[in-house]
Structure formats: C-alpha cells, structure tokens
Amino acid sequence: MAVKTMVESIRETLADEMARDGRVMVIGEDVGQLGGVFRATEGLQARFGADRVVDMPLAEGVIVGAGLGLAMSGMRPVVEIQFLGFGHQAFHQIGQQVARLRYRSAGRHSVPMVIRAPFGGGVRTPELHSDAFEAFYAHCPGLKVVAPSTAHDAKGLLNAALDTDDPVLYLEPLKGYRLQRDEVPEDRFTVPIGKAQVVREGTDVTIVAWSAAVQLALKAADELAADGISAHVLDLRSLVPLDVTGVADAVSATGRAVILHEAPLTGGFGAELAATIQQECFYDLLAPVHRITAPDTPYPLAGIEEAYVPDQARVVREVTALMEVAP
Amino acid sequence: MAVKTMVESIRETLADEMARDGRVMVIGEDVGQLGGVFRATEGLQARFGADRVVDMPLAEGVIVGAGLGLAMSGMRPVVEIQFLGFGHQAFHQIGQQVARLRYRSAGRHSVPMVIRAPFGGGVRTPELHSDAFEAFYAHCPGLKVVAPSTAHDAKGLLNAALDTDDPVLYLEPLKGYRLQRDEVPEDRFTVPIGKAQVVREGTDVTIVAWSAAVQLALKAADELAADGISAHVLDLRSLVPLDVTGVADAVSATGRAVILHEAPLTGGFGAELAATIQQECFYDLLAPVHRITAPDTPYPLAGIEEAYVPDQARVVREVTALMEVAP
Amino acid sequence: MTRFTPPHEAVEPFRLLDTAGELLGETQMSAAEILESFEWMLLTRTFDEKATSLQRQGRFGTFSSVRGQEASVVGAASALDPARDWIAPQYRELPAILRHGMPLENFALYFMGHPGGCVIPDHVRILPIQISLAAQLPQAVGVAWGLQRQRTDGVVATFVGDGASSEGDFHESLNLAGVAKAPVVFFLQNNGWAISTPRAKQTAARTFADRAAGYGIHGAYVDGNDLLAVNAVMTEAVERARAGDGPTLIESLTWRAGAHNTADDPTKYVTAADHEAWAGTDPVERVEAYLRSTGSLDDDGYEAIRHRCADEVDRALGVAQSTPAATSGALFDHVYAEPFARFDAQREAWRQMQEV
Amino acid sequence: MTRFTPPHEAVEPFRLLDTAGELLGETQMSAAEILESFEWMLLTRTFDEKATSLQRQGRFGTFSSVRGQEASVVGAASALDPARDWIAPQYRELPAILRHGMPLENFALYFMGHPGGCVIPDHVRILPIQISLAAQLPQAVGVAWGLQRQRTDGVVATFVGDGASSEGDFHESLNLAGVAKAPVVFFLQNNGWAISTPRAKQTAARTFADRAAGYGIHGAYVDGNDLLAVNAVMTEAVERARAGDGPTLIESLTWRAGAHNTADDPTKYVTAADHEAWAGTDPVERVEAYLRSTGSLDDDGYEAIRHRCADEVDRALGVAQSTPAATSGALFDHVYAEPFARFDAQREAWRQMQEV
Numbered sequence A, B: 001m002a003v004k005t006m007v008e009s010i011r012e013t014l015a016d017e018m019a020r021d022g023r024v025m026v027i028g029e030d031v032g033q034l035g036g037v038f039r040a041t042e043g044l045q046a047r048f049g050a051d052r053v054v055d056m057p058l059a060e061g062v063i064v065g066a067g068l069g070l071a072m073s074g075m076r077p078v079v080e081i082q083f084l085g086f087g088h089q090a091f092h093q094i095g096q097q098v099a100r101l102r103y104r105s106a107g108r109h110s111v112p113m114v115i116r117a118p119f120g121g122g123v124r125t126p127e128l129h130s131d132a133f134e135a136f137y138a139h140c141p142g143l144k145v146v147a148p149s150t151a152h153d154a155k156g157l158l159n160a161a162l163d164t165d166d167p168v169l170y171l172e173p174l175k176g177y178r179l180q181r182d183e184v185p186e187d188r189f190t191v192p193i194g195k196a197q198v199v200r201e202g203t204d205v206t207i208v209a210w211s212a213a214v215q216l217a218l219k220a221a222d223e224l225a226a227d228g229i230s231a232h233v234l235d236l237r238s239l240v241p242l243d244v245t246g247v248a249d250a251v252s253a254t255g256r257a258v259i260l261h262e263a264p265l266t267g268g269f270g271a272e273l274a275a276t277i278q279q280e281c282f283y284d285l286l287a288p289v290h291r292i293t294a295p296d297t298p299y300p301l302a303g304i305e306e307a308y309v310p311d312q313a314r315v316v317r318e319v320t321a322l323m324e325v326a327p
Numbered sequence C, D: 001m002t003r004f005t006p007p008h009e010a011v012e013p014f015r016l017l018d019t020a021g022e023l024l025g026e027t028q029m030s031a032a033e034i035l036e037s038f039e040w041m042l043l044t045r046t047f048d049e050k051a052t053s054l055q056r057q058g059r060f061g062t063f064s065s066v067r068g069q070e071a072s073v074v075g076a077a078s079a080l081d082p083a084r085d086w087i088a089p090q091y092r093e094l095p096a097i098l099r100h101g102m103p104l105e106n107f108a109l110y111f112m113g114h115p116g117g118c119v120i121p122d123h124v125r126i127l128p129i130q131i132s133l134a135a136q137l138p139q140a141v142g143v144a145w146g147l148q149r150q151r152t153d154g155v156v157a158t159f160v161g162d163g164a165s166s167e168g169d170f171h172e173s174l175n176l177a178g179v180a181k182a183p184v185v186f187f188l189q190n191n192g193w194a195i196s197t198p199r200a201k202q203t204a205a206r207t208f209a210d211r212a213a214g215y216g217i218h219g220a221y222v223d224g225n226d227l228l229a230v231n232a233v234m235t236e237a238v239e240r241a242r243a244g245d246g247p248t249l250i251e252s253l254t255w256r257a258g259a260h261n262t263a264d265d266p267t268k269y270v271t272a273a274d275h276e277a278w279a280g281t282d283p284v285e286r287v288e289a290y291l292r293s294t295g296s297l298d299d300d301g302y303e304a305i306r307h308r309c310a311d312e313v314d315r316a317l318g319v320a321q322s323t324p325a326a327t328s329g330a331l332f333d334h335v336y337a338e339p340f341a342r343f344d345a346q347r348e349a350w351r352q353m354q355e356v
C-alpha cells in the first residue's frame, strides 16, 4: 500500500472510476485544463477528454442543476463546487431539487450524483472560502453528506458515493488536502456511507469529529494522554446518515462527550449530535455533552482565523475542564 | 384593545410604520396591487404609492440583494419572500451578504432590513411552499431570526425588527395568518428581540415551541391537564438571539423538556435547543430532552401533510410517554 | 454615439393564422395533425372547466389552468416526439405532458395532493412539474447535454413563464446551453402575468426573445395564440437542436385568460383594458374556425371530439377520486434509494402512530 | 425563416487610441485628467509589482493584480464623482477604489488578512470588495434605486468580471435595473479569463454587451485597454444614469496580463498564441505614448510620477506592515449592531482564551 495525500487519493480515485465507468463525468469551475484550484482533477481532462471533464461557465446553480439533468439522462456526474461557500448560489438546486428529485418523481428519476466541495479553514483563503457549512446540507432530506478525514476514507467514501443512486455531498477538508497522508489500498474498495469509526480507543471521554477536526482530535488526545486523560475518538465520516448507534456506543463507553467542529456554535451540526447523544445516552452521561466550535461570528479574514477555528490547546483545555465536571 | 388576526396585525403595523417613517419601503413579489398572496400588504400601495410598495420582478436573489442596497442607501426596506421555501434562491444574499455586510464593512454599512417570509404547513399549499426552513437561517451569524405566534407579538416583534440596525428574518406562520386572533394594543410597542415568554405555567414538563407550534402546544397542554399532566409552555419568539436563560429557567422549573417543531428532525432548530438545554440544565433534567418534529423526509403533498406535521394527539402521546421515563 | 446599442423598437410576433382563423402563410401541419392538436386543446379546456368547478365545491385542490394558452402549449408539444424527446415543464402545460404520455389522472392526483400524482410512468420522458420557478431549466440543459453525450438524437423542450424568466436560473441555463450547444428548446410562455405582476414590471426588454443574442443562440417571437405559428417555430427549433445546431429561445406571446390559480382573484389587478386587448384572440376558437373553414371539422366532428374529451376527463377524475387516500407510509417512499437506520426507525414510528 | 434572430456577426469594440497611442477620434478628457489617470494606472502597477514580490517572500497574502486592466478600471473610475457616486467593486479594481477615497493601506491590510482591511472610511462611497462573484450587482442596483428615491443625483458603478457575469445575480440585477430605471452602470471587464476558464467557454454570445437588449437597457462594447475610449463610454453612461435615463451595460474588452492571483499558475492554461494576440496592447504604455506624443509628458515628468507612486506604495505598505496584528477580539467586532447574551458570553470566553 502506498502512502498518499488526500488530494492524491481523490484524484486517483476519480481517474480509476472514470476509466471503469464511461458514465462518470467531472464538471465544475476550472476542473479541466487547470485540474482544479487544488489540483484534485489534474490530468483527468488530458486522459478522458474535454467532453468528460468539463470547465463550466461560472455559475454554481447551473453546474449543480445541469449535473442533476445529466444524472437523469443516464450519466453519473461528479460535480465540483470550487468552495463550499459558493454552494449557497446552488442551494435551491441542491436542497430542493437534487435532494428531492427521487421523491418528487416517485422514484422515476434516480440521482446518482456526487457533489464534491472543499470546506473548512486553516489555509488562509480569502473571505467566504473557508466556512464549514455542512449543517445546512445535513438538514436537507434526501441528500447524504460525507466528510472523510483520511486519504484512505477519501477513496472508500468516494467509491461508495459513486456506487449509490442517492445524491451525496462529499466534503473535502481544505486543510487536509495535502497535510493528511496515509495508506491507501490500490484496489477498489468502499467505506460504507453512514458508518462512523473509532480511530482511537479511550476510556475517559469521547471526542466526536469529522474531516480535518479528526486529526486535531487525535493530536489533542495524544496531549491529553500525557496528562493522564484517555480520550476515545470517533470519526463520524458520514453526517447523513448519522450513525446513531456508533455515536451512542462510543459515548456510552466513556460517559463524556465532546463534539468538535469548525462551524459556528448555533445551529452547527454539533447541535444535532449533542441532541442525539443526550437522547441516546441519557443514563450514561457523567457530564453535559460539550461542543467545541467556532463562535457565532462569520469566518474572519485569514489573519485571525487561528483564533476562530478550534485549536489543540483549546481542545485540551476544554476536555480537561469537562473531566472535572461533577457527574 | 381590538382583537386581530395575525395577518391584520402585520398589515396594520406595516401601514403604521410606513406612515411614521418615510424610509420604510415594502418590496416583493405581488405585494403591490394584489396586496400579497396572503393580503399582508393589502392597501399599502394605494396608500403609500407604487414607489414605496413595489411589485418586483420574480427573482428572490435580487429582491433581497436590492433590499440590501436600499438599506445601504439610507432606506429601511421590508422585503417579502413570498414563501420561505423560495428563500433558497436568495440564500447567498441572505446568508453571506445581508448577514455579513456590517462585519465585512467593519461597521461602515448597517443593515436595517426586515425580511418577512411565511413558512410552515397546514394550509394545503403546493409542493415547496410549506417547509419550515428556519434552521438554515439560525446558522447564519449576523442575522437575527424571529417567529411570533400571536397577533400581539407579530406587531411588537415587527416594530422591534424595524427599529434595529441588524437584519432580521421575520417568520410568519402560514397556518396562523388567519386562524390566530388575539388582542393587539393600538399604540406602538415593541416585543424585545431575543426574549422568550412563558405562555402557560406548569410544573411537570416544559414544552418549547415557536410560531404556529405554540398554539399546538397550548392545546396539547389543555388536553394534558385533563390527564393530570401540568405542562409549562415557552414561546421562543426569537431563534436568534436565543434566550438561553429563559429556556434554561423554563426547563429547570419542571425537569423535563419537549421541543416542538414542524421541520425535519435532523439538523432542525430543535437540535440547537436540545443541545443548549442539556448543557444548561444537566443536573435538573429528569429525562432526555425530547424532540417532536417532522420526519427526515421532504414536506409531502397536501394530502398527507397532516401525517407529517406534529399534531395534538402526537404531542399528548409523546409528552405522556416522557412523563413515564424514569429519572 | 453609435457605440451604444439602444433599446429596440417594437416588433411583431410571427403569425400564420389571423384571429379569424384565416391562414396567412404556409403550414407544415397536416389536417390530421391540426385536428389532433385541437383535440388536446379541447381536452384540457374541458378538464380546466371541470376541475375548477370541483375545486369550488372543495373536491379538488388549488391548480393553475391552461385556459387561453392552449395553442401555445399544444403548438410547442406537437413538434416533439414522445419516443425520444423530453419535456421539462413548469406547471401550466397540461396538454404537453398528456401528449407525452402522462396519464391525466396522475395530474389530477397531484393537484388533489395525493402522492400518486408524483408517479411518472416508466418511459414517459418528462421531469416532475416544477414549483420552484425556473429550477427546471438547468436540469433541462443537463438532460439535453446528457442525451447528446450518449449520442441519442433526443431533444429537450422546457417551458418557462414570463415571471420565472427573471430568475437567475434562466440566465445560467441559456448561457450554458449556448456554450454546450445542448439540444434544448426554451419555450417561454409570456402570458402577460406572474400572478398579479404584469409583464411590464417583469422586464424592460422589448421582447423576451431579445435575450437570445446574449447567449449566442437563436431567438424567436411568435403569436402564442396561433397553433400553426407556434408549431412552425417550434418544429424548426427542434430540428435545429436535433441536428446538433444548438438551442433556441422561443417567446410565445399569449394571455392567461383566467386567474393565476383557483385561489387567485384577478379582479384585483387585471383591468378592463387588459381584457379588451385580448378579446377575440381565443386560441381554441381560432383553430376551430380554421378547421371549419377548411372543411376538416363540422358540427358532428366537433361534437364527437367534445364527447371524447368529456369522457376522458370524467374517466380520469373518476380514477383520481376513487384512488384510496394515501397513508403516512407514503411520506417515506422514494426519499432514498438506500435508506438507513434512523430513517427506517422513523418510518416504523410513523407506522405505529398510524395504528394508534 | 426570418422570424429567428441568428447569432450575430463579429463586431469591433469602440476605440479612441490605437495601440501605438495615436488618437483616432476626439476625447473629452483634458491633458490634466489624462495625466491624473495615468498616475493612478502607474500607482497600481507599482503596487502590484511590489506586493507580488512581497507575496513571494511570504510577507503578503494572496491577491489579484490589476495588471493589464489599468486603462479599463481607471477609465471607468475617471467618469465618477467620489462626492456623490458609488462604486460596488468585484476585487480587481484597485485604482478605482483608491481614486474614490479608499486608503491604499486598507487594501493592503485586507489582502494581508488583517481585519483593518475591512475598514471603509466614512463618506467613502464604496461597498466592500466582493468575493462571492456577482453578489455585488443586486446590491448596486439597490443602492442606485435608493439614491434615486432619495432624490440625490448619485450614480452607482459596479464592476463585474466575464466569469462572474455567468452567475444568476447578473441577470436578475440587470433586469431589475432596467425595470426600475436605476442610475447604475454595469462595467463588465472581459479580461479573457475566469481563473483558467477562457472567455470562449464562458458564453457563446458574440459580446457580453449584446445582453443589454434583453433587459431593455443600453449596451456598449469598448476597447478596455484604451483609457480614452473607456472614459468616453463610461462618461456617457454615467450622464445618462444621472439624468434619469436608465442603466447601461458596458463590456470593456481587456486582458489579464498576469496570473489570476498570486497562487495561480497560468502556464497551465494560457497559450503562447494567447500571449501573442495581446502583445503590444499594454494600456499603460499606450497612454504613456499618447501623453509623450502630445507633449504632456517627458522623461522628467514620468520620473516624478514614478517616484510619487513608489513613495505612496512604500508608505502604504509600511503602514500596513507596521499595523499591530489583530487580536481575537476582532472576531466579534461589527457582527451585530445590537449584540446579545450568548454572543457576549462567547466574546468574553474568547477574551479569556487569549489570556491563557
């Protein structure tokens, strides 16, 4: 097995899938000649042609909406939104059309479509490029939302997303694109959509995270271990479907839950998790479920983003404080 | 004091405010000659002129975006989105522009702007007209979100929304427009944004609701009282700012919390409430915070909407069941 | 200075039949085709009348009738081949989707709020009725592009209102269609109104067809109450699309003869002058006059058509009204191809609730 | 058939200066005005060079230079009156916002990621730089409409790229502007690229200016590398708007001479042929040649301008770089006019965190 960065893993998986299935197309802004602003589609146009890897006019609504039409016609489009913040321009197509077409057509039209979008901060982008807007999409019935944290899962989840006839929003961490490197099997495999994974065993407190925040949780767990606190870390991997059992088991194992995300507190996906956890684990909880998130302010300019997004020191401090809460 | 329906209260408040302040304008689809599809702006154009009550081209993005420009120019626009479901088309303007302009301009531009939108079901509308999408907007830092449940509060909150220099999304219950009638003072008054209100005192369980669901909660509380269960009912009135103290006090008073909303479970605003409540009231809770919501499916066609939106029988049944949960 | 393009002068829509039903040019429609089209027109007029009266009795849901726009819709549809072409409708194009294979009872069920109304039979090439205005347009371009990529010769016809054409999706779709040379025809029905908003408040453009140039595609402006003219223009556009020569925007100038829908009260905004301007332009009467004057239709023939229409409407409404009410289980049908635990648990909870 | 409007034949942009700097017509700009404009052009070119080199050293953030588009931006801005007109920028119009009163150090701070970069001095009539493409256009129409309603004679100029013009907001805004006759000028800079996407993939339209007719507004197509032509066209559009005669769409045909931004590598997609086509069209050189040929500029004058530019850039970058780093408290500034308990509690929590 080769070690790959996340972006390599995504790129190679796309290439493999395009080679395997002629119905797969990649469309988006600058995905062709340039290979995407993060090079996630580099080389695909040269290999598969400009009619399968298409530089689209700059309009997210029609990129998504035309993707939906392509899916209806029999293709399996992979649609890139250059940054999740620009998914707003396509929100009506994603939340109301893509998510609901199967329902609205009583099953006549399937939506085998993947919407890829980088999200989250940490790489000093301009305004509106770094927000973590996953909560919006998790509240759109009919849509599935996945957010891998490793190069391995990036491949497995992308394959699973391509296999299903449900539309999948596939979130890629800006920060993890090149930073995250791990072993990726050469052969095709899938990671099941809707299954969380314990990525570190622990006994005192459970940290639930997804995407880039998983790596942060793991680092914090190392530091906490040195302080004598044993953290259990759950990588959610899918937001919708939410692995309710997996989450409940992971939290019940320790009796304390910390949720970690980059989005603002109010209405973030952490709210859903906390609500679910307190429901499922009520009798096991030794302390309130604690959310570590950005504040209820817009993502700032890059100069102060480090103060905005949760960092390791904060995670360690707040987890430690939670351990001191009387049961 | 006269008894008024909610829609009368809104209409008359708009008229009073337009008479009082020449900067107030009303813009939206069909708000002029027709007076709005629900007659919320009836008579305003005849009284204040077609340049202050404006029938706009059919495009929610520019209705909101131009409203934002009007606000920058010195006006105080009241923008109508005909149904909240069509706010999706303006989501980029609302979530990223309206909500963030003050921040993005370091205070140079204020946004004294009210976005009115009917939402929720119960009146047999066509597809996409009845969804309760408030959770999306509650996750947009910079925006305030209010949802009155009475004709009285409709006036008080609309005045408060017009007074503040922050943008306010003002949600009107489709179902309550004509059904809900109550006493409204003639003189101008405001209901503070960000303050919940206890609308029924009780001792056994606290039901938290907003907009049309408040009336449902009250009716269920009557029925529950007959069964010997004393329900405390909190009308949230504002989603953002969330009255954390008001919610916590109301729940701690009984030790049991039920949240009631029309939107789907996953990622609904009930998630934020449950997460907040379990954090604030951890030691007082005798049972998990319970959410009564629509399922994680799209709002259906009218023929089965009654099975979708929570109804009185369901509220009574689930509250009763919650009373039986061992602490 | 000449470097500015001034707003255009007035222009007349293309026309083949005058309001009295006299032929002004040449038509490529055979008498049989015109008769068939006339029957579709009459069928939906019959349906509109019947459903409106049921609605007043509370036995049918709110719906938007096609009254006044029959020539526009049928003229467009008559240029399509249901075996290979697709329709992406707005919501006011009943005869087009019927002709394309949608059962009338499904349409009725839809507006009765029954989930059975969402059913589109397999092999019927239509997208669901679109409520979110203009959202069908990007999808139509996508389907067309996909058909082209798959080397079929199918064409997509998509309908959009004068009001809906103000949405951003309109622009994004026509622009992409132009670049992709997608085999799609944008059929814009300018019926004078978007609910209460008159066309003059919708845009300052001389015609909607003038927008075509901004996307490098063909544009046409046609009398939408003239079946033959609409068919001619649409046929040419479909042929061009099929030949790989790109999309067309057609503005069909018509008139919404009734209310926006059964919940609307047009007396609040439609003026007497408006009514006068459109008096005598009824599209059904115009074709009828033509058919009678050319000897293709006589009283007997007319009555036979009327009876067939009435029977079909009665049959379909009968089927719709005798369809058992849906259960709450239908909430969960077709949401996901692959449901999951939380979803299944909700379905089960709702099943139990229904048993209470 | 004549009822179809065919896509147009090629057309030439309006031009007043040829590439050698020869005057082809008449200009209304005085020598002093041209000199002033030239200085704005040179100022930002100086800034672009300096900031790019700082960026390479890691001492400046990612930003998009205006290189190659100086005549386009300055020509447009030079027709505006900062005391009453407004600018709604995209992000590549540095000289326009400088001329309108924005301090250069604020612009620098913005791209250094410092929240001080968001500060717009009171009475400077600009909207924030727009990152969400085309989102400024509806707002520009709204401001213009509001100015008109308040009976001021201000005009709004808004900038938009060829790429951004594909967004739905473009359509919705031009359409509303037409209906409202709002005093707004849409200045579309067609610089050939949207990051790596060439203009030919952006639209099949002959020119972007052709879109004006679809909104019933005036359109113009101008050589964007010709300061005098741009100023002439823009002046006329601004006057028309000011007189209450409605909006204009101007397409300024120019060329992005460098990368999309300092993070971009244009060698991946810009071809040698592209470069060749635009060789010799540098807008700064063209004005310089004209100014020298008409005797308004000599070597000494040129050097004086260059020095002033270099000094101003050094000053501004100096101020920006010596501005103390922002603290986390800035996260909470200006989010709400009226903050509230949960918000204040977060602000306090962040304050305490910073003290840890």
Ligand SMILES: Cc1ncc(C[n+]2csc(CCOP(=O)(O)OP(=O)(O)O)c2C)c(N)n1
Residues within 6 Å of the ligand: B029, B058, B082, B086, B089, C064, C092, C131, C132, C133, C160, C161, C162, C163, C164, C165, C191, C193, C194, C195, C256, C260
């Ligand atoms: C995005 C969106 N906005 C608003 C509405 C509400 N609405 C329904 S029909 C209508 C008018 C549509 O006018 P037009 O497109 O001209 O079609 P017509 O009804 O005339 O056939 C409006 C505003 C909607 N359904 N979708």
Ligand SMILES: Cc1ncc(C[n+]2csc(CCOP(=O)(O)OP(=O)(O)O)c2C)c(N)n1
Residues within 6 Å of the ligand: A029, A058, A082, A086, A089, D064, D092, D131, D132, D133, D160, D161, D162, D163, D164, D165, D191, D193, D194, D195, D256, D260
């Ligand atoms: C809504 C939106 N989509 C995508 C982007 C990412 N993006 C930033 S600049 C750019 C290209 C813009 O091209 P153009 O409008 O022609 O302006 P130019 O850079 O050429 O000046 C893109 C795609 C964005 N900022 N906003």
Ligand SMILES: [Mg+2]
Residues within 6 Å of the ligand: C161, C162, C163, C189, C190, C191, C192, C193, C194, C195
């Ligand atoms: Mg219409």
Ligand SMILES: [Mg+2]
Residues within 6 Å of the ligand: D161, D162, D163, D189, D190, D191, D192, D193, D194, D195
């Ligand atoms: Mg460009």
